[in-house]
Structures are given as C-alpha cells and as structure tokens.
C-alpha cells in the first residue's frame with residue numbers, strides 16, 4: 001500500500017472557528033477520508049478551505065482486485081476506484097458482464113479473463129493485492145432454484161476460493177457483496193444487521209455461506225473481512241432482458257417502447273431501491289476505511305417505495321400512457337422491504353445521496 005501526503009495551499013481559511021471545527025472532527029474521525037465525507041455532510045462550505053494552513057489530506061492508494069468488475073455494479077465501482085487513483089485489477093469471466101461496460105477505463109486497469117471456480121488462476125491473480133472486492137456471482141434467486149449445484153459452485157464455493165486465495169497471498173481485506181435476500185421473509189422492519197437471517201432460496205444460502213467463511217477466516221487468520229448486504233440496486237447497465245431482471249430496469253425498457261407495465265400483485269409491495277452510484281461509493285468507502293469496521297453492513301437508503309409508485313415515476317418521466325396490467329403475485333414475494341442504514345453512516349460516514357424520484361427520472365433520460 002502506498003501512502004502519500006498532499007499539502008493544501010496555505011491561502012485557505014485561517015478562521016479560528018473553522019480550524020477548531022476541523023480539529024474536533026479530526027479527533028473524532030481518525031480516517032482522513034471519513035473526515036472529509038463528514039465535513040461534506042456537515043454542510044460547511046467545502047472541505048478544503050476549512051483545513052487552513054495546518055493542511056491535510058492523506059491519500060492512500062491501494063492495489064484492489066475487483067471480481068465481477070465488468071458487471072452492472074462492478075463496472076461503476078471500478079470507475080470510481082480508478083478515478084480516485086487506485087490501481088485496479090478486474091477479474092471477470094464475462095458470463096453476465098461486458099467489456100463495453102469498462103470502456104471508460106479500459107487503458108487504466110488490468111483485466112484478467114478468468115472464472116472464480118479456477119482456484120489456481122484466482123490465487124495467482126491475488127498476487128500483490130491489498131484488498132479484494134468480491135462482486136462476481138450468478139445473482140439470481142430463480143436460477144439458484146433451477147440450478148442449485150452450479151450456482152452454489154459459483155456463489156458459495158467461489159466466495160470460499162476468494163477468501164482462501166486472499167489468505168494464501170496475504171491480502172489484507174476482503175469485502176463480499178452480500179444480499180438482502182439473506183433476511184428472507186422475516187417481517188421485522190426496518191431490517192437491521194441484527195435482524196434474524198432466514199434464507200428461503202439457495203441464492204440466499206450461498207451468500208450467507210460466503211459471510212460465514214469470511215468471518216471464520218477473519219477469526220482464524222486475521223483477514224479484515226466485511227460483507228455488504230445490498231438491497232435493490234438500480235441504475236445504468238442493469239440488464240432488463242430477463243423476466244427476473246430488476247423491476248425498475250424492466251419498467252424503464254417497456255416504458256421507453258410505449259408498452260404497458262406488468263405489476264405482480266396489487267403494487268403495494270415495497271422495496272428499498274438504491275442507486276448504483278451510491279452502492280459504488282459505499283464499496284469504495286468500505287475499502288478505504290480504517291479497521292476495525294462492523295463485519296456486516298446494509299447498503300440501502302432507509303426508504304421504502306411502493307412498486308406502483310415507482311411505476312408512476314417511470315411512466316411520467318418516459319411519457320408512457322400505455323397503463324398498467326395487473327398479474328398474479330409472484331410466489332414467495334416479499335411484501336415490504338427496507339433497511340436501516342445507520343451502521344453504514346456511523347461506520348463509513350456515508351448516507352446514500354440519490355432519492356428515487358431523481359434517480360429514476362435521470363435514468364429514464366439517459367436510457368432513451
């Protein structure tokens with residue numbers, strides 16, 4: 001890991017109140033990055049002027065391996081790390097991702113075409129890496145029900161491969177992309193990291209298995225392990241083509257074609273929809289934050305949105321008058337889902353920024 005010091009020019013504010021404010025925040029927030037995000041959250045007039053002649057941003061660059069880096073969440077996250085000056089190695093087998101998703105950073109990353117089931121190749125790819133962000137998976141509940149063995153191999157054994165390879169190659173930190181699916185149908189709301197886990201699909205078991213392996217390796221070998229439980233992620237590059245794609249990507253595609261939207265059930269079911277750029281930011285902060293951190297964190301907004309309301313926002317943004325067709329509810333559909341994201345805020349100093357109206361309107365505008 002490389003650490004460099006950047007000195008802020010001394011023409012910044014030397015107001016004693018600002019300097020005192022900065023020192024107090026610095027004491028409470030030993031991580032410079034966390035400090036900066038706190039400064040932004042505090043709505044003071046921009047972080048740099050506050051630092052004054054005292055200086056101070058310590059920028060730490062790392063060698064990060066992102067599995068599934070060409071996918072929907074992976075490619076947005078990869079772009080963010082590159083933008084921030086980190087050295088990124090992407091491992092992907094392009095089973096659901098695409099090289100095109102990485103076109104903006106193609107010359108700036110190392111890209112290795114491999115399947116995470118190939119342990120030897122994976123271990124070699126971990127050489128010289130500080131942190132792994134493990135996003136590669138077959139992220140489909142339905143596929144895990146239809147093909148439990150192959151999805152187990154990729155999602156569960158694949159995660160163990162990552163953690164075992166990290167240990168062999170002295171990788172300091174492993175971050176696993178986990179899922180709200182782990183909470184299953186338990187009706188406590190909002191879901192906190194202490195809510196009981198009740199997997200009701202092979203996919204949820206795969207993710208929970210990865211969490212347990214990670215925790216064990218943390219205890220046995222001192223690997224800094226954390227699992228981020230993503231809720232319903234949406235944004236550009238999400239594939240709308242399968243019937244099991246995220247509801248918002250399906251609604252946007254149909255709206256742009258002027259087709260009616262199909263709602264399963266009465267549309268009163270809710271989800272905690274989080275924009276992919278907020279997820280990418282949470283990934284980045286989790287990689288950069290100082291240890292210790294909680295081992296499990298929800299990545300969500302804390303807001304619940306009815307499916308019928310999301311449909312309305314999309315139809316309006318796309319000027320789609322084709323209406324809604326109601327279909328029977330999906331078997332096993334969860335009625336309400338939203339998360340507490342207090343732990344995310346306390347630990348990483350971050351609260352997702354993009355609200356659903358803005359996120360969807362913008363997405364429709366960019367999907368045309």
Ligand code: UD2
Pocket residue numbers: 139140141179180181182232233244245246247248250262263264265269271307329330333334
């Ligand atoms: C999400 C994940 C799933 C699993 C699950 C765990 C996605 C795409 N799916 O399923 O992999 O992790 O959470 O709890 O992230 N709907 C419609 N019309 C449509 C499509 C969907 O009404 O054309 C409804 C669907 O019945 C559900 C809601 O929209 O009530 C959200 O569906 P989803 O598939 O986007 O997400 P979810 O939470 O069911």
